[in-house]
Amino acid sequence: MARGMRAELLAVGSELLGPLRAETNTLWLTDRLLEAGVEVAARVTVADDAALLESAFRSALGRADLVIATGGLGPTEDDLTREAAAAALGRGIHRDPAILEALRTRFARYLRQMAAVNEKQADVIEGAVVLPNARGTAPGQRLEQGGRLLFLLPGPPGEMMPMFTEQVLPVVRERAGGAVIRTRVLRIAAMAESDVEQAVAPIYKTFTNPRTTILGAAGQVELHLVAEGRSEAEAEERIEALAAGIRGALPDRIFSEDGRELPDVVAGLLRERKLTLALAESCTGGLLSARLTEVPGASNFLERSFVTYSNRSKIEEVGVDAALIERVGAVSEEVAAAMAAGVRRVAGTDVGVGITGIAGPDGGTPEKPVGLVFVSLDGAAGTRVRRAVFPGARDRVRYQAAQVALEMLRRGLLGLAAL
Amino acid sequence: MARGMRAELLAVGSELLGPLRAETNTLWLTDRLLEAGVEVAARVTVADDAALLESAFRSALGRADLVIATGGLGPTEDDLTREAAAAALGRGIHRDPAILEALRTRFARYLRQMAAVNEKQADVIEGAVVLPNARGTAPGQRLEQGGRLLFLLPGPPGEMMPMFTEQVLPVVRERAGGAVIRTRVLRIAAMAESDVEQAVAPIYKTFTNPRTTILGAAGQVELHLVAEGRSEAEAEERIEALAAGIRGALPDRIFSEDGRELPDVVAGLLRERKLTLALAESCTGGLLSARLTEVPGASNFLERSFVTYSNRSKIEEVGVDAALIERVGAVSEEVAAAMAAGVRRVAGTDVGVGITGIAGPDGGTPEKPVGLVFVSLDGAAGTRVRRAVFPGARDRVRYQAAQVALEMLRRGLLGLAAL
Numbered sequence: 033m034a035r036g037m038r039a040e041l042l043a044v045g046s047e048l049l050g051p052l053r054a055e056t057n058t059l060w061l062t063d064r065l066l067e068a069g070v071e072v073a074a075r076v077t078v079a080d081d082a083a084l085l086e087s088a089f090r091s092a093l094g095r096a097d098l099v100i101a102t103g104g105l106g107p108t109e110d111d112l113t114r115e116a117a118a119a120a121l122g123r124g125i126h127r128d129p130a131i132l133e134a135l136r137t138r139f140a141r142y143l144r145q146m147a148a149v150n151e152k153q154a155d156v157i158e159g160a161v162v163l164p165n166a167r168g169t170a171p172g173q174r175l176e177q178g179g180r181l182l183f184l185l186p187g188p189p190g191e192m193m194p195m196f197t198e199q200v201l202p203v204v205r206e207r208a209g210g211a212v213i214r215t216r217v218l219r220i221a222a223m224a225e226s227d228v229e230q231a232v233a234p235i236y237k238t239f240t241n242p243r244t245t246i247l248g249a250a251g252q253v254e255l256h257l258v259a260e261g262r263s264e265a266e267a268e269e270r271i272e273a274l275a276a277g278i279r280g281a282l283p284d285r286i287f288s289e290d291g292r293e294l295p296d297v298v299a300g301l302l303r304e305r306k307l308t309l310a311l312a313e314s315c316t317g318g319l320l321s322a323r324l325t326e327v328p329g330a331s332n333f334l335e336r337s338f339v340t341y342s343n344r345s346k347i348e349e350v351g352v353d354a355a356l357i358e359r360v361g362a363v364s365e366e367v368a369a370a371m372a373a374g375v376r377r378v379a380g381t382d383v384g385v386g387i388t389g390i391a392g393p394d395g396g397t398p399e400k401p402v403g404l405v406f407v408s409l410d411g412a413a414g415t416r417v418r419r420a421v422f423p424g425a426r427d428r429v430r431y432q433a434a435q436v437a438l439e440m441l442r443r444g445l446l447g448l449a450a451l
Numbered sequence: 452m453a454r455g456m457r458a459e460l461l462a463v464g465s466e467l468l469g470p471l472r473a474e475t476n477t478l479w480l481t482d483r484l485l486e487a488g489v490e491v492a493a494r495v496t497v498a499d500d501a502a503l504l505e506s507a508f509r510s511a512l513g514r515a516d517l518v519i520a521t522g523g524l525g526p527t528e529d530d531l532t533r534e535a536a537a538a539a540l541g542r543g544i545h546r547d548p549a550i551l552e553a554l555r556t557r558f559a560r561y562l563r564q565m566a567a568v569n570e571k572q573a574d575v576i577e578g579a580v581v582l583p584n585a586r587g588t589a590p591g592q593r594l595e596q597g598g599r600l601l602f603l604l605p606g607p608p609g610e611m612m613p614m615f616t617e618q619v620l621p622v623v624r625e626r627a628g629g630a631v632i633r634t635r636v637l638r639i640a641a642m643a644e645s646d647v648e649q650a651v652a653p654i655y656k657t658f659t660n661p662r663t664t665i666l667g668a669a670g671q672v673e674l675h676l677v678a679e680g681r682s683e684a685e686a687e688e689r690i691e692a693l694a695a696g697i698r699g700a701l702p703d704r705i706f707s708e709d710g711r712e713l714p715d716v717v718a719g720l721l722r723e724r725k726l727t728l729a730l731a732e733s734c735t736g737g738l739l740s741a742r743l744t745e746v747p748g749a750s751n752f753l754e755r756s757f758v759t760y761s762n763r764s765k766i767e768e769v770g771v772d773a774a775l776i777e778r779v780g781a782v783s784e785e786v787a788a789a790m791a792a793g794v795r796r797v798a799g800t801d802v803g804v805g806i807t808g809i810a811g812p813d814g815g816t817p818e819k820p821v822g823l824v825f826v827s828l829d830g831a832a833g834t835r836v837r838r839a840v841f842p843g844a845r846d847r848v849r850y851q852a853a854q855v856a857l858e859m860l861r862r863g864l865l866g867l868a869a870l
Contacts, residue, residue, distance in 0.1 A: 323734025
């Protein structure tokens with residue numbers, strides 16, 4: 033892709049460098065800028081230290097076309113963004129009477145006396161365009177030097193985000209010259225990252241625009257497509273050209289291209305088809321139920337679930353035969369199938385799911401190792417069971433088992449072949 | 452606190468600046484350095500661009516005592532960390548025959564031919580101490596210039612973390628001169644952040660060492676205490692002095708000071724007391740079961756759970772009286788209590804929990820708004836019910852409801868007064 037406008041983001045505040053990990057402004061800004069065709073070349077989080085901050089501004093202004101700083105505009109002595117930016121630009125600062133007046137009015141509205149320390153928030157760098165802040169006390173500032181744009185924005189996301197959207201983005205868009213970036217995420221469940229890579233690499237490698245990144249997570253692989261165009265239509269067209277090729281290489285395996293996660297997709301299919309569901313979970317311990325009921329309106333399809341953690345509860349609640357457990361063990365294809373059929377019968381639903389396995393870290397044997405899971409789907413079309421051995425720790429085994437159950441549900445509901 | 456050694460962290464890689472948000476190395480390093488008495492003054496994430504990287508190294512070396520870069524040491528043409536660091540230091544690079552040999556041996560072990568591109572990973576900056584990498588191909592490098600330390604580490608956490616612990620931390624500790632930082636996190640559940648703040652502010656404000664930060668999350672408040680001392684004992688003593696005061700201000704409300712989350716604490720209490728538990732969840736949809744069974748060995752105490760999402764399942768599975776639901780509604784104190792008592796009876800456990808509520812976004816009425824939840828605990832000592840109205844979206848309401856249930860369990864098991 034052509035070298036477009038390049039941005040650098042500064043997040044200001046010592047609290048962002050502690051163990052609390054609260055810095056999210058730059059991530060949000062990265063996404064918004066990408067949509068406007070601007071790539072972020074560096075993100076810097078910097079402590080409330082005058083010399084350090086000035087140096088960070090100087091570095092950023094030396095290498096980026098657009099610099100956006102968030103935070104450090106408040107009234108305390110730790111708030112040094114204005115002073116540091118002014119020093120880096122080699123400009124002075126003056127106290128603006130109109131802002132001062134607005135600050136006093138704001139305090140009066142809440143029946144509070146304005147402490148003198150707040151006056152600092154009326155300080156404006158020479159040549160700056162002031163960006164009013166409807167949601168807080170500190171206004172933002174827009175500056176320009178040598179063709180480079182610098183924005184100082186408040187740190188609280190509730191103030192920063194609307195200020196960015198309303199007062200920064202239009203200026204940036206105009207400056208970026210109409211290059212448009214579009215992204216799309218293709219999601220695949222219950223398939224190894226290397227298998228996805230092998231299937232799609234021959235296709236995406238023939239494209240330089242869009243660029244493709246493969247991201248593997250537990251039980252899910254994502255293909256991130258990023259295309260650049262002179263218009264939204266062109267960028268979309270480029271994305272679609274590649275997406276169509278990938279679809280052909282992974283027939284019926286992509287469960288979402290619109291940002292939805294697997295539980296939403298399955299919930300949507302159940303609602304569309306007006307089908308009801310009941311679950312019997314053992315090793316996943318309620319995780320599948322919890323994920324499905326995270327979707328608003330889940331009560332329209334989920335009738336009930338059982339966490340049948342003990343053998344006794346498998347027998348009493350979903351009618352698994354005690355002799356069967358005795359003969360083949362609770363972690364077996366047969367018991368998974370009996371759980372799915374049993375919960376469907378007990379709850380009187382259209383579909384039943386049963387999951388049994390060994391999440392670890394203990395309980396594994398050479399024949400039935402930690403990670404072994406059986407998932408069964410029972411419905412009008414019959415019973416399906418899938419056996420899998422998942423790598424990783426307890427939480428990963430559980431999550432992957434839930435993903436397989438969801439993908440089996442999706443495929444069953446769509447009438448696709450078994451996994 | 453005194454100005455100690457100051458670090459700057461560089462995370463190298465364009466993929467870290469996309470919408471994927473995968474950068475976690477600098478967060479991990481921040482924690483480890485803090486424990487060693489080194490404050491991180493800036494964190495920089497920078498794209499794979501030679502000029503940009505060199506500038507980032509130059510800036511970092513100009514202002515920090517310790518610079519640690521992660522990533523960009525691989526074999527591809529995007530891997531530019533070695534070249535950029537060398538340029539910023541004004542030093543040359545040579546190809547090290549011993550590393551080259553080790554690379555070839557490593558490839559041979561996996562029966563693979565080493566592609567020529569890999570030779571680049573044997574490039575060493577003039578004057579560098581090579582840091583062997585037992586877990587990957589790219590070795591790290593340690594450099595020193597003008598009293599400042601620079602480390603180049605590989606990007607994959609599985610390689611970076613052991614290399615840091617074994618080969619970086621000892622050097623940093625020696626250089627940091629014995630200042631020791633200790634942290635402790637005090638956790639409180641089911642209490643508003645402002646109430647915690649009001650109770651503890653008069654205490655922690657009298658301390659400058661430790662420093663205290665309050666962090667509010669859904670259903671939980673954390674007090675982060677950070678103390679500095681000349682020895683571990685001194686730092687620990689300082690932490691304990693403040694923690695004792697906070698304990699006094701929040702009697703029996705702190706559920707953990709050792710890093711454990713609430714499900715672990717409750718699981719520990721159940722195991723110690725050899726008590727069994729069964730759950731009947733409605734609005735939380737299995738979330739409480741899922742969180743409790745995330746703890747290894749949960750099968751020792753959790754007998755079974757029901758997600759009684761429909762009224763029919765509340766009646767059929769845990770014996771709630773249909774006439775009661777008709778009279779007072781499924782979301783009521785009475786039904787929560789009947790669910791807790793019913794599930795305890797059905798499962799034959801020592802303790803039963805019932806949760807019913809309106810998670811939203813739909814289903815609220817003026818009398819029973821979205822966020823209204825009743826949680827009941829039933830055991831040998833009788834029945835407790837708590838009514839709460841939680842703010843926020845569906846996921847937050849559900850999470851807070853689970854937190855209240857866990858805190859009620861904790862208090863019940865410890866024989867503490869009801870919430």
